[in-house]
Amino acid sequence: VLSHPSHPGNIGAAARALKTMGLTKLFLINPQRYPDRQAGWMASNAGDILERAVVCESLEKALVGTTLVVALTARVRDLSHRAMALREAAPQLIEEALSGEVAIVFGNEMSGLSNAELDKCQLLVTIPANPGYTSLNLAAAVQVVAYELRTAALGHVIPAAAPFPMATHEELEYFYRHLEDVLCGSGFLDPEEPRRLMRRLRRLFSRARLEKQEIDILRGVLKSMHNRVE
């Protein structure tokens, strides 16, 4: 929920931020300029989120049916509600969203949320920022919050690339023997005392966690050297 946003570009950028993180619902309370070409332009390919955005004339109306209302705030106020850091709050918001509607309310770019608006919220959430400059751009704050929610929803387990098959112990040992032979042949290793340097090389390749196919490549390299050496 963006309350009284001033810049249509921020509305579009917020729509894009939501879509990149798999969120779809955008509410706008009395936007200063909306609809606006700038919003569409900043939304990029998230125009669908923008089209379905609900424009309300008061925060009250946007909150109908919600079971938890969270205010995003940079400042923690004197007489504040419970305040949590975003990282800490995100899993709780996801859990809450399993059974009810959770609203996250962002204030105006310059003035933030009014006290009347804060009164309607049950929880304050802050993005821990540089104390010397806490002022995130509105859409940037939406992006960070959406990112935290997605990460929390995925359960923090994000598979990177599907791994390639790893080399087996035997393949590794075979490679190290091959390497040692070639390096003794080339004069790099002293055949009487090859241990120390081989240990360094093993340490290096161990860190890399060699894949099967990489062993093939490295042994191809060694073979090409060996043929030339002989």
Added chain:
Amino acid sequence: VLSHPSHPGNIGAAARALKTMGLTKLFLINPQRYPDRQAGWMASNAGDILERAVVCESLEKALVGTTLVVALTARVRDLSHRAMALREAAPQLIEEALSGEVAIVFGNEMSGLSNAELDKCQLLVTIPANPGYTSLNLAAAVQVVAYELRTAALGHVIPAAAPFPMATHEELEYFYRHLEDVLCGSGFLDPEEPRRLMRRLRRLFSRARLEKQEIDILRGVLKSMHNRVE
């Protein structure tokens, strides 16, 4: 490091994103329009970061002196480097930054990073996004990365064992050139088309995160080969 950014607004917004998270160094590779009023406007009160931004004509120049080069990428490619989710990578980047300079490279808004640029990076980091729409705005991506780094830094515990000095970007590139020369000389690489295999080898050594001393050992290996080959 923003490589070939098209929109000056994104440069300004990126500066603001950095400052809110306590980061200060911004490098720009061949920005399309810069300096530009729009950049200053979007930077808001982070004009100091913008003023100190370093404009370079190539990625190579921006990377001088870095010990770890990270590419932010939405796609995970076939023949990719090691890829990590941002959440997982952040603490490692912070740890690395205690002893060396870490560069995080963001590609152009439309085309991302080129393969040549990716080849200079040792680690791919992705922001796990909606598979149906992975396209974060450039400055939004900078904001999320900066946020993760700050969060990791605030929770960071300094590691016990002092790490060995890491090879710099230039040392790595020098090693790769040496390797390519020797492998072309030995007939292992087709000098017409050395790229694919070199990319595999870069990927392997990137995973290992080579130390200064290991570069010396590997170049000693190559030299011993080369002498025999000739």
